[in-house]
Amino acid sequence: MKESILIKGVRFLDGRVSYVLTKNGAERKIEGEGWLAVPGFIDLHTHIREQGIGTETLQTATSAAKAGGFTTLCMMPNTVPPIDSVQRLRELKQKIIERALVSVLPIPSIAIGMGDSELADIEGFAKEGVFAISDDGHTIYNLSLLREACLEAKRLGLLVILHAEEDGKEPEAIEKRIELAYQTGVRLHIAHISTKDGVGLVREAKKSRIDVTCEATPHHFTLTENDIRDTNFKVNPRLKSYKDREAIREGLADGTIDIIATDHAPHTKEAKECGWNVAAPGMVGLETCLGLVWTELVHKGILREKEAIEKLVTNPAKMIGSKVDETNLILIDPEKEWIVNPLDFKSEGKNTPFSGRRLKGMVVYCCSIA
Template sequence: MHKLLLKGGRVVDPQAGEIFAADILIVDGRITAIGPGLEPGEGAVMDVAGKLVAPGLIDMHVHFREPGFEAKETIASGSRAAARGGFTAVACMPNTNPVADNRAVITYIKTRAEEAGLVKVYPIAALTRGSRGEELTEMADLKEAGAVALSDDGHPVASAAVMRRAMQYARMVGLPVISHCEEPTLSAGGVMHEGYMSTVLGLPGIPAAAEEIMVARDIILSEYTGCPLHIAHVSTSGSVRLIREAKARGVPVTAEVTPHHFTLTDRAVADYNTSTKVNPPLRTEEDVAALKEALADGTIDVIATDHAPHTLEEKDVEYQLAPFGLVGLETALGLVWTELVVPGVLSPVEAIRKLTVNPARILGLQEGVLKVGADADITIIDPELMEVVDPATFASKGRNTPFSGRRLQGLPVATIVKGRVVYNRDLAVIA
């Protein structure tokens, strides 16, 4: 019997919306008691005084690149990055090689995650074969294999007819559709937000309308088919307005925002650092303000990283030639705390809710809560701890971050998955 007592912390309950002082006793990977003055018996004790004890963080949008692009990231290295970032579970996108559009690839991803033995990895399956936007995948078979959602992330589904059929079938098999909203004929050739800065820098732009047109289309199709729709990486004020209106009408739509989209603007592109090249692109100050307002009022349900590692060689080229994407797992919590919690945009409970119970609900997972009988997936947070971002220390293979040198507050100090400590920064454990 393996026992671990988390002693002296403040427990964050995102479901009840409260924070309270309590100990947590873990026996053989499950939570067996939550309350004051617990004793470990024969087990080990971890001193978490002054720390927040939260449900394990869930990132519902990562790219672990395996199979096919192991030079960028592997499931093992991505899992290490997730653990270091305080995440106990991730959902990985299907744009691998081969694409995760069949049972074999889904099974491979799950097997490799089990071999890594760190965090829970939930595969997201492709919506269409090869993510080409033409022929639907075998959705029921993919769900049976372990897929938790369907998406062609990275490849917008250009055809409204295909998207309609996809939503009808996805609703039948009971999986949410995650939409990468981009009108490809409008965004073609663009590398940053279309506006004043793109003109100044002489770079081709991607207009806000390229995102908003697809957000509007997919909301209409969700309303028409009744299929739950999750809109990935929202970046514009217009998208926020459309989502807010749809929710008010009762459309089954949810949405996520990334830390880089609520933190940076297109002005970050000024020095042509290719780590600022992301899709959708960094937008304007007005868009950032709208995203923060949407987080505060609940229009945006989830914070997800869109962790997209690339090799140094791929990113160390001219801005227009570099691939889109940045790494986000190891800076996410610090950015949430520094940019949202400290200034009062979100309370600690609200921030944790968007990183735990909300993504779990959308993906149909049991995680995201701390309760007796549940898996002991727990993230310990030091709300006062500060650190300067140093990509050289990342567990991820990717170093492509625009946040190098930025001082962040509110960091994970331990990550526990099924009762096992998979990351411990410096907390004392007395056996």
């Protein structure tokens, strides 16, 4: 049996003003005056703990995704144990089928044990249908291993997503990795860019037609190091200066930064409520992303609505090699004001630096036909 949901009064970026969704169940009607209807967001960078590190499961992460308007999550490999073998990848895929409420695409580890010495079975991963491999969570310093990984990924048509930081230093690490992309011809994606110099390097690489893309997180385009109040602000890469934050906003506006990704990283209370040096780095992001994009970028005139949607849907869809799925529809109320309360989060992780912050722009409906 099919449910039809008639959504009246919503705007589409292509000019339509009403829409009928069909899904199993009963008939529903939604009045959506002033709302915006767009395809569900794709997060290219999510940490779903599922196994190990105490908090968050596929169920809670994908409920958080739906609340935040995401209908696809790309899952980073640094679980415990990590996704570093075909066997583990298969096990995870089975769990995803059983438990996930939205589409989840695993991104396996480049190296065995998330280490620095031995390449994982990248060809085996490719045969399992993954679109990318990554070192996020444990930066690979070993450039000859990275080079090997890039050549293998190039041969197999995979995207390589790199955490380009070495001892907290970003521009040098980005420079080395862009050089590898140039030498090997692989498609390279730089995760969570956070510095003015880093943005400049990617801008130059794109001008030289090197196949590189990059992402910025909502926390890096919103906060600076001056905002740091407690360990909920501890994140890798760390929050930087005002000048860096402005460069990220410019990079988003001029297209140097292709996508917005959350780097959603839930942690337990215990892992955060301790001294700065021992606190775990990372913050949750799925449920505040849209609010921050609209408050900080769209309402401030840095991105138009259409450009924001390109960075949340169209561009990440290109990277994962899929078409934008219009059956995964979400509704946004761009004028809705709300105050972030982590206790309302569907995520198990309550570790957000945005608690108490007033945002303008909210996801009001998410129809994921996963």
